[in-house]
Amino acid sequence: MKELSFDVVVLGAGGAGVGAALAARAEGATVAIVERLDRSGGILNQCIHDGFGLHRYKEALTGPEFAARLNTEAKLGSDPGLTLLTGRFVRDIDPEARRLILVSESGLEAVTCKALVYAAGARERPFGSLLIPGDRVSGIFTAGVAQRLVNLDNRLPGTRALILGSGDIGLIMARRLTLEGIEVRAVLERLPYPGGLERNLAQCLHDFDIPLLLSTTVAEVRGKGRLEEVVTVQVDENHNPIKGTERSFAVDTLVLSVGLVPSTTPVMDLVTVDPRSRGVVVDAIMGTNRDWVFAAGNCTVIYDLVDYVTDEGIVAGRSAARFARGEPRPERLPIVRGRDVGVMNPSLWCPGQDLTLFLRPARPFAKARWVVRQGEGSSAAIIRETKAEILTPGEMERLKIPAAKLDPSKPLTVEVVPDA
Numbered sequence: 001m002k003e004l005s006f007d008v009v010v011l012g013a014g015g016a017g018v019g020a021a022l023a024a025r026a027e028g029a030t031v032a033i034v035e036r037l038d039r040s041g042g043i044l045n046q047c048i049h050d051g052f053g054l055h056r057y058k059e060a061l062t063g064p065e066f067a068a069r070l071n072t073e074a075k076l077g078s079d080p081g082l083t084l085l086t087g088r089f090v091r092d093i094d095p096e097a098r099r100l101i102l103v104s105e106s107g108l109e110a111v112t113c114k115a116l117v118y119a120a121g122a123r124e125r126p127f128g129s130l131l132i133p134g135d136r137v138s139g140i141f142t143a144g145v146a147q148r149l150v151n152l153d154n155r156l157p158g159t160r161a162l163i164l165g166s167g168d169i170g171l172i173m174a175r176r177l178t179l180e181g182i183e184v185r186a187v188l189e190r191l192p193y194p195g196g197l198e199r200n201l202a203q204c205l206h207d208f209d210i211p212l213l214l215s216t217t218v219a220e221v222r223g224k225g226r227l228e229e230v231v232t233v234q235v236d237e238n239h240n241p242i243k244g245t246e247r248s249f250a251v252d253t254l255v256l257s258v259g260l261v262p263s264t265t266p267v268m269d270l271v272t273v274d275p276r277s278r279g280v281v282v283d284a285i286m287g288t289n290r291d292w293v294f295a296a297g298n299c300t301v302i303y304d305l306v307d308y309v310t311d312e313g314i315v316a317g318r319s320a321a322r323f324a325r326g327e328p329r330p331e332r333l334p335i336v337r338g339r340d341v342g343v344m345n346p347s348l349w350c351p352g353q354d355l356t357l358f359l360r361p362a363r364p365f366a367k368a369r370w371v372v373r374q375g376e377g378s379s380a381a382i383i384r385e386t387k388a389e390i391l392t393p394g395e396m397e398r399l400k401i402p403a404a405k406l407d408p409s410k411p412l413t414v415e416v417v418p419d420a
């Protein structure tokens with residue numbers, strides 16, 4: 001078996017992985033990125049709409065343009081200290097030897113490292129997980145599969161479609177399918193509020209007169225071989241169907257955009273995974289509970305923007321390179337989840353290190369603030385807060401707290417404070 005060895009190995013060549021490689025190289029480490037596909041970029045390659053890079057490059061780029069920019073920044077392909085191993089699937093990780101077993105068309109290979117950055121992205125929730133009754137028909141696609149068919153394979157999934165799920169991917173696919181001549185009858189959302197960014201609601205639905213049906217889900221799918229009819233139903237606040245609100249749509253395509261789940265399979269037995277978010281638990285320097293393993297991107301929590309994913313990859317790559325050259329890992333302390341915190345990443349902070357928090361509220365607020373406090377009870381002091389504004393789970397907030405503002409002797413709490 002072919003054996004290779006590097007200071008830092010990065011698993012996954014999406015925005016997080018290439019960001020990590022770039023930073024690890026800047027620290028002087030030898031780096032390899034292992035990627036199962038035939039090129040770098042990850043999910044960016046099939047996202048041909050614009051809106052990527054507004055923070056990092058101050059431009060609205062398409063996904064492939066963002067990936068190309070990042071490759072250039074990382075000198076991918078021209079830096080002899082950075083090796084991209086494509087067409088290799090990481091099947092196993094041996095923690096004792098810090099050794100990854102790769103499967104490729106040419107057989108098995110092994111790569112050892114001093115530190116690993118895990119950046120395997122996310123997977124889509126499949127149809128089977130929704131337990132929707134009806135006929136077992138073709139014509140039901142996850143949004144990512146439909147996007148790949150249209151954008152990379154130049155094939156149309158059908159002629160008339162419904163989309164289930166109003167997160168950003170569902171909204172973007174509603175517009176994409178419309179532009180390709182498919183009649184998108186509606187986007188359905190089980191919750192009483194939309195899941196995606198405000199800008200995507202305006203640009204993908206309102207601009208194309210596509211109805212958004214809130215508090216509505218799929219009750220049944222019908223057809224012989226191919227999907228012919230979808231029955232929808234309205235739901236109450238507990239997501240129970242409301243009798244008498246059923247509606248029938250004659251469509252041949254149902255696109256599911258019902259959430260991404262962090263990919264953790266190769267590291268399930270290696271690191272702590274949050275049972276709530278199902279992402280790898282990380283601290284402020286993107287370290288996991290295993291000292292030589294770091295993680296970044298959608299495998300830790302599902303981000304809105306690739307700019308943030310890349311920034312977190314950079315933190316992980318830098319930390320991995322420093323660990324690989326012998327620097328000890330910093331102390332880790334839990335961050336207390338206060339009222340109405342839905343998503344919070346990282347969930348641990350490190351005294352002496354800057355902290356960047358990524359947050360989503362548990363529910364929408366007409367006017368509320370993010371508040372970060374240190375201390376206990378009435379003596380707790382606010383060390384960071386945002387302006388009062390609309391907060392929704394669809395919009396991720398980024399809060400940066402410099403190390404100098406953090407007191408290692410006091411507990412740190414994050415919460416949502418509603419304003420009257």
Ligand SMILES: Cc1cc2nc3c(=O)[nH]c(=O)nc-3n(C[C@H](O)[C@H](O)[C@H](O)COP(=O)(O)OP(=O)(O)OC[C@H]3O[C@@H](n4cnc5c(N)ncnc54)[C@H](O)[C@@H]3O)c2cc1C
Nearest residue numbers: 012014015016036042043051089090120121297298305306
């Ligand atoms: C439809 C859609 C629209 C979006 N729109 C925007 C937008 O407008 N603006 C914006 O900023 N962001 C947008 N995003 C979000 C952004 O693109 C993603 O959050 C980001 O690209 C994810 O990067 P990642 O590196 O975490 O994961 P990925 O890009 O998924 O990369 C993970 C990589 O790991 C590889 N991998 C996984 N497991 C293995 C294994 N075992 N062995 C080898 N390789 C493995 C995968 O093949 C993949 O290449 C959108 C995302 C989607 C899906």
